[in-house]
Amino acid sequence: MLVEIAIGFYTTFMKMFQPRVTVLFPEQTRPQPAHFRGRHRLQRYENGLERCVGCALCAAVCPSEAIYIEAAENTKDHPVSAGERYAKTYQIHLLRCIYCGFCEEACPEDAIVMGPEFRLANDRRDKFVMNKEDFIDPPEKGFGSPDEYKLTRSHPEAVKE
Amino acid sequence: MDLFDLITSIIKGLAFPLIPLTLVPVIVLFERKIIGWVQERPGPNRVGPWGVVQAVADAAKLIFKEDLRPAGAIAFLHTLAPALTIVTTFLTLSVVPFGPKLSFEFDGVMRTVSMSVLDLNLGLVFFLSITSISIYGIILAGWSSNNKYSLLGGLRSSAQMVSYEINLSFTLACVLILAGSFDVYDIVEAQQGGFLNWFIWRQPLAFLLFFIAQIAETNRLPFDLPEGESELTGGFHTEYSGMKFAMFFMAEYISMFVMAALVSVLFLGGFQGPVALPVSEWIGGPAWLTQALNALIGLFWLIAKIAGQIFFMIWMRATLPRLRYDQLMSLGWKVMFELATINLIYTAAVQLMFGSNPMPLFTIPFLGTISVQWIVLFALGAGVIAGVELLTQAYRRRTLNAC
Numbered sequence: 376m377l378v379e380i381a382i383g384f385y386t387t388f389m390k391m392f393q394p395r396v397t398v399l400f401p402e403q404t405r406p407q408p409a410h411f412r413g414r415h416r417l418q419r420y421e422n423g424l425e426r427c428v429g430c431a432l433c434a435a436v437c438p439s440e441a442i443y444i445e446a447a448e449n450t451k452d453h454p455v456s457a458g459e460r461y462a463k464t465y466q467i468h469l470l471r472c473i474y475c476g477f478c479e480e481a482c483p484e485d486a487i488v489m490g491p492e493f494r495l496a497n498d499r500r501d502k503f504v505m506n507k508e509d510f511i512d513p514p515e516k517g518f519g520s521p522d523e524y525k526l527t528r529s530h531p532e533a534v535k536e
Numbered sequence: 537m538d539l540f541d542l543i544t545s546i547i548k549g550l551a552f553p554l555i556p557l558t559l560v561p562v563i564v565l566f567e568r569k570i571i572g573w574v575q576e577r578p579g580p581n582r583v584g585p586w587g588v589v590q591a592v593a594d595a596a597k598l599i600f601k602e603d604l605r606p607a608g609a610i611a612f613l614h615t616l617a618p619a620l621t622i623v624t625t626f627l628t629l630s631v632v633p634f635g636p637k638l639s640f641e642f643d644g645v646m647r648t649v650s651m652s653v654l655d656l657n658l659g660l661v662f663f664l665s666i667t668s669i670s671i672y673g674i675i676l677a678g679w680s681s682n683n684k685y686s687l688l689g690g691l692r693s694s695a696q697m698v699s700y701e702i703n704l705s706f707t708l709a710c711v712l713i714l715a716g717s718f719d720v721y722d723i724v725e726a727q728q729g730g731f732l733n734w735f736i737w738r739q740p741l742a743f744l745l746f747f748i749a750q751i752a753e754t755n756r757l758p759f760d761l762p763e764g765e766s767e768l769t770g771g772f773h774t775e776y777s778g779m780k781f782a783m784f785f786m787a788e789y790i791s792m793f794v795m796a797a798l799v800s801v802l803f804l805g806g807f808q809g810p811v812a813l814p815v816s817e818w819i820g821g822p823a824w825l826t827q828a829l830n831a832l833i834g835l836f837w838l839i840a841k842i843a844g845q846i847f848f849m850i851w852m853r854a855t856l857p858r859l860r861y862d863q864l865m866s867l868g869w870k871v872m873f874e875l876a877t878i879n880l881i882y883t884a885a886v887q888l889m890f891g892s893n894p895m896p897l898f899t900i901p902f903l904g905t906i907s908v909q910w911i912v913l914f915a916l917g918a919g920v921i922a923g924v925e926l927l928t929q930a931y932r933r934r935t936l937n938a939c
Contacts, residue, residue: 376928377921380856387855391573399578 412474412489415467417511420457425511426486427465428458433478433487441471442478458484465507469495540642548653552634553626555839556793561591563789567850574854601778606682609775613680618776618783621673625787625794627666631659632797633720635807635834638827650721651807651831659720660712663798664705667753670791671697674755674772677784681775689771692761692861699868700752700759706876707746710739710883711802724806731810732904736803741879741917743803745872750795752868754788756849758856761864796845797838804841807834811902875920882916 398405407413418426429446447463455461478487490510497503565580565587572579580587605614630653639648649655656662671694678690712718714735715726727733736743752759763771773784800806815833816826859867890909899905 376932377925378929383855384851387574387851390576391570393576395573395578396576397578399581 407491410489411491411493412476412479414469414490414492414495415472415478415505415510416488416490417465417507418486418488419512419514423514424454425456425461426484427462427482428456428484428486429460429462430483432481432483436477436481437472438475438477439471439473441468441473442466443468462507465511467505467510469503469505470500540640540647544649545653548649548651549630552632552651552653553629555634556629556790557786559793559839560786560789561595563792563846564591564594566847567853570847570850571854574851595782598778598782603778603780604775606775608682610680610682613676614775615780617673617677617680618780618787619673620676621670621787622783622790624666624670624673625790628663628670628794629790629797630654631656631663631720632794633724633801633806634838635831637721638831651834652720657717657719660708660718660723664701664708667697667704668701670787673787677776678772681772683775685768685770686772686774689761689763689768689774692768693755693772696752696755696759696761696864696868699865700749700872703745703749703868703872703876704753706873706880707739707742707749708802709880710742711735713880713883713887714738720801720806724801724808727805728808728812730812730900730902730904731805732900732906734803734805734904738910738913739803739879739883739917740914741875741920742883743799744921745876745879746802747799748872750799751849751852752864754791754795756788756792757853758858759864760858761861792846792849793842796842796849799845800838800841805837807838809833809837812904813902871924875924878920879917883913886912886916 420426429444431442431444431446434440434442434444443464443466444462445464446460449455449459449461474489476489479489482488495503568590569579569587580590583589583593605611633650633652635651637648637650639646641647652659654662674693674697675690678686678688678693681687711723715723717723717726723735727735755761755763761771763773768774773781776784816829819825819829886909890907890912896905896907897911
C-alpha cells in the first residue's frame with residue numbers, strides 16, 4: 376500500500392515540471408481549422424470594388440432569416456460593385472445567425488464568406504445587428520487588413536483570387 | 537500576574553495570530569498553483585503578475601457577497617457555528633512556540649517570556665481539548681442549516697474527528713513519554729542538538745500516524761468527507777456564503793498551519809534548525825542582539841518546516857483520491873488505532889528499560905547523538921511500518937489471485 380502511494384506521489388511530483396497544456400487564450404490562440412465558420416466578411420476585388428451585387432440569394436437561403444438586403448443600381452461614375460447593382464443595405468443579425476455557412480455557398484460572386492472571428496460578445500442587443508460597414512473588408516487593403524485577420528485564414532483560395 | 541505579564545501577553549496575543557493570518561492567502565495561492573501544475577494547468581494567473589493578488593480578489597468577493605440564511609435555519613446557531621470554528625482554531629494556535637524564550641530585565645528583575653501566546657506547562661492537553669471543542673462548530677453548522685446534506689456532513693465530521701482524535705492523542709503520548717513533559721518548550725528542548733535528535737527518528741511510526749490523523753482532523757483531502765462535494769454539495773458549509781463561509785475556509789487553513797507547527801514541535805525539532813550551529817555566538821554583540829537573532833532564526837526554521845509540510849499536504853491533495861466513508865472508519869479504528877496502541881506500549885516499555893537518560897553510542901558534532909534507546913525505537917517503528925506494508929501486499933496478492 377505504502378509503495379503504491381509513493382509511486383503516486385512520484386507521478387504527481389514529476390507532473391509539476393511538465394509543460395502546461397493550457398492555451399492562455401487572449402494572449403495565445405490555437406490554430407483554427409480551415410473552413411472555420413466565424414463572423415461573416417464581405418470581400419472586394421483587388422481594384423477595391425465590392426463583390427456583392429445585391430442579388431439577395433444569401434437572404435433567400437438563410438434558414439434563420441438573419442440577412443436583410445436592399446439593393447441599388449450602380450452609377451457609371453461611381454460604381455460600388457462589379458455588377459449592375461450593389462447592396463445598399465446589408466444587415467446580418469448575429470443573434471439569429473446559426474453560422475451554417477449556407478449564405479457562403481449560395482453566393483454566386485464569392486462576396487460573403489465566413490471569417491475567422493469568433494469573439495462576438497457584446498453588452499447590448501442592438502450591437503449584434505451588423506451593418507455593411509461593420510463586416511466589409513476595408514477598401515485600401517483589398518482583402519482585409521492583416522492585423523484583423525492574422526489569427527488564421529479560413530479561405531486561402533479566396534484571398535489569392 | 538503583574539504589569540510585565542499583562543504587556544507581554546497583549547503584545548503576543550496581537551502579534552502571533554498575524555503570522556498565520558498573513559500566510560493564509562499565500563497558502564491558498566500556492567495550493568491553487570501547485571494543484572494547477574500537477575494537472576498541467578498554469579493555475580491562477582489573471583489577477584496581478586503571476587496571480588499574486590488572486591487571494592485578495594477572492595477575499596474581496598467574499599466580503600461583498602450576500603450573507604444568506606436558509607429558511608428554517610436556527611439563526612443563533614447558524615451564526616455561532618463559524619465563529620466557534622475560527623475561535624477554537626485561533627486558540628489552538630496559542631500553544632505553538634514560535635521561537636526560543638526571551639529574557640528581559642524589567643523593574644530590576646530578569647524575566648523570561650515564551651514566544652507562544654500561552655505559556656502553559658500543560659500546553660498539549662490544552663491543545664487536545666480545544667481541538668475537541670472545534671468539532672462543535674462543524675456539527676452546529678451542519679445541524680442549524682436545515683439541510684440534509686449539511687447534517688450528513690456534520691455527522692460525518694463528528695464521527696471522523698472523534699475516531700482520529702484517539703490516534704492523535706495516542707501518538708502524541710509517545711512523544712510525551714520520550715520528552716517527559718507536556719510543555720511544548722520541554723519537548724523542543726528534548727530534541728536539541730541537530731536533526732539526528734529529532735523525534736521523527738525515534739518515532740517513525742508515531743510520526744506517520746500523527747501526520748495521517750492530523751490531516752483527518754483538519755478535514756483535508758484525502759479525508760475531507762465532511763465537505764465531500766461530489767456527494768454532499770459542500771457538506772457542512774453548503775448553506776454558508778460570504779464572510780461566514782470565509783470563516784470556515786480560513787479556519788481550515790489556519791488549522792493546517794497550526795497542525796503543521798505542532799508536527800514540527802513534536803517530531804521535527806520545533807524552532808530549531810537541522811544543524812545546531814551557534815550562529816549568534818559567532819556574530820557576538822550585546823545580549824539583546826543575540827536574543828533577537830535567535831528568535832528570528834527560530835521563527836525562520838519553524839516557518840520553513842511548516843511550509844514544507846503544507847507543500848506536502850497540497851501535494852497529497854493533488855495525488856490521493858478521497859476515501860470512502862467505511863474505508864475511513866476502518867482505517868481509523870482497525871489499522872491506525874491498533875498501531876498507535878502498539879507504538880504507545882513499546883515506547884513506554886523501551887523508555888522504562890533504558891530510562892530517561894539513555895547511554896549515547898556516538899555523537900556527531902552539530903548533528904546529534906545516537907543512543908541505544910534510539911536504535912531500538914527506530915528499529916521497532918520501522919519494523920511495524922514494513923510489516924504493515926508486507927501484509928497489505930500479501931493481502932493484495934491473495935485477493936488478486938482469488939479474482
